[in-house]
Amino acid sequence: MSMKVGIVGMPNAGKSSLFNALTKAGAESANYPFTTIEPNVAVVPVHDDRLDQLAEVIGASEVVADTIDFHDIAGLVAGAHKGEGLGNKFLANIRETDAIVHVVRCHGDEGVIHPEGRVDPAADIETIETELIFADMEQAEKRLERVVRSARGGDKAAIAEQRWLEELVAGFLEGKPARGTPMPDDVDRSQTIHPLTAKPVLFVANVDEGSDEVPAIVADHAAKVGAGAVAVSSRIEAELSELDEEDAAAMRDDLGVAESGLSRVVRGAFELLHLLTFFTVGSGVRAQSWHLERGLTAWHAAGEIHTDIQKGFVRAEVVPWDALLAAGGYGKAREAGTLRLEGRDYVMQDGDVITVKFTP
Ligand SMILES: Nc1nc2c(ncn2[C@@H]2O[C@H](COP(=O)(O)OP(=O)(O)O)[C@@H](O)[C@H]2O)c(=O)[nH]1
Ligand SMILES: [Mg+2]
Numbered sequence: 001m002s003m004k005v006g007i008v009g010m011p012n013a014g015k016s017s018l019f020n021a022l023t024k025a026g027a028e029s030a031n032y033p034f035t036t037i038e039p040n041v042a043v044v045p046v047h048d049d050r051l052d053q054l055a056e057v058i059g060a061s062e063v064v065a066d067t068i069d070f071h072d073i074a075g076l077v078a079g080a081h082k083g084e085g086l087g088n089k090f091l092a093n094i095r096e097t098d099a100i101v102h103v104v105r106c107h108g109d110e111g112v113i114h115p116e117g118r119v120d121p122a123a124d125i126e127t128i129e130t131e132l133i134f135a136d137m138e139q140a141e142k143r144l145e146r147v148v149r150s151a152r153g154g155d156k157a158a159i160a161e162q163r164w165l166e167e168l169v170a171g172f173l174e175g176k177p178a179r180g181t182p183m184p185d186d187v188d189r190s191q192t193i194h195p196l197t198a199k200p201v202l203f204v205a206n207v208d209e210g211s212d213e214v215p216a217i218v219a220d221h222a223a224k225v226g227a228g229a230v231a232v233s234s235r236i237e238a239e240l241s242e243l244d245e246e247d248a249a250a251m252r253d254d255l256g257v258a259e260s261g262l263s264r265v266v267r268g269a270f271e272l273l274h275l276l277t278f279f280t281v282g283s284g285v286r287a288q289s290w291h292l293e294r295g296l297t298a299w300h301a302a303g304e305i306h307t308d309i310q311k312g313f314v315r316a317e318v319v320p321w322d323a324l325l326a327a328g329g330y331g332k333a334r335e336a337g338t339l340r341l342e343g344r345d346y347v348m349q350d351g352d353v354i355t356v357k358f359t360p
Pocket of ligand 1: 207
């Protein structure tokens with residue numbers, strides 16, 4: 001399953017500029033695995049040097065990188081939780097994502113109007129976070145009313161849930177996101193709420209061109225709420241994405257804009273979920289990277305590749321990517337003993353290269 005990231009922020013923060021740059025990055029990747037894109041979804045490859053090295057050494061026919069779906073979620077404004085400005089629809093869009101990229105205007109370009117008439121990153125962050133917290137608060141209180149009744153009847157899961165919800169609400173009142181109050185194991189995940197502010201966040205400081213440092217005010221806030229932070233100039237990235245490689249490199253040189261701006265956003269978003277990466281690669285066939293939740297097995301990995309492969313799972317051949325690279329091929333890796341046979345319960349490790357044997 002593709003990882004979904006929602007881009008949020010104040011009007012004019014630079015969300016669409018960032019989104020456009022990401023869209024180009026996706027469209028230009030050599031082996032674009034998708035044919036249809038929704039207008040507000042950018043499918044962006046997560047570059048992984050290990051995949052390129054494997055593909056070359058094994059002689060793969062093509063390279064297909066794992067992707068992230070970035071959703072441009074416009075319209076999150078003060079009052080959204082009350083349904084203002086289509087607010088509820090936007091909150092619903094955020095609900096469907098795995099993680100949030102929060103774009104914060106930090107550049108001082110007076111040509112760009114700020115909705116509140118001032119450039120104040122801390123206040124902007126607070127406006128957006130307050131909306132999300134309000135939305136969570138409403139849900140938590142509603143849920144609490146029901147849970148209290150079951151808890152009175154002595155239901156163990158309900159008692160645990162009530163305690164958790166009360167702790168959440170107390171935190172919300174102090175402006176604390178749900179991230180700091182994780183759901184205890186004895187709460188029934190399938191029944192309860194999933195707060196927006198529990199989602200991992202990457203702050204993207206939209207800085208003046210030529211700067212690539214996250215302003216202290218954003219960095220400090222990110223650290224305080226357990227979020228990541230990167231700096232990028234959205235407009236420059238959008239402009240650069242329109243140029244061919246050579247012109248873009250020259251313009252980056254002129255402006256002193258680091259190559260890694262956009263890839264820092266993609267990498268940063270990917271790392272939010274602490275996923276592991278595994279690979280499939282063969283001579284004359286496609287080399288591909290995939291992601292998986294940590295702690296999951298070879299059988300789950302097979303399911304990522306194809307449901308038929310999972311259904312017919314017999315066994316897996318697994319080798320760490322660097323061992324395969326060092327051996328220079330599967331035959332040598334087998335001789336060296338680094339290529340192992342594993343069953344369906346094998347717990348996948350980051351960097352594993354897997355070949356699933358299955359009965360069709
Ligand atoms: N100077 C400058 N302008 C920017 C930057 N990023 C976005 N803008 C401009 O700000 C305006 C709003 O940007 P947009 O991406 O549409 O913001 P959105 O409302 O968050 O989607 C546009 O005119 C952009 O060209 C930036 O990094 N520097
Ligand atoms: Mg926009």
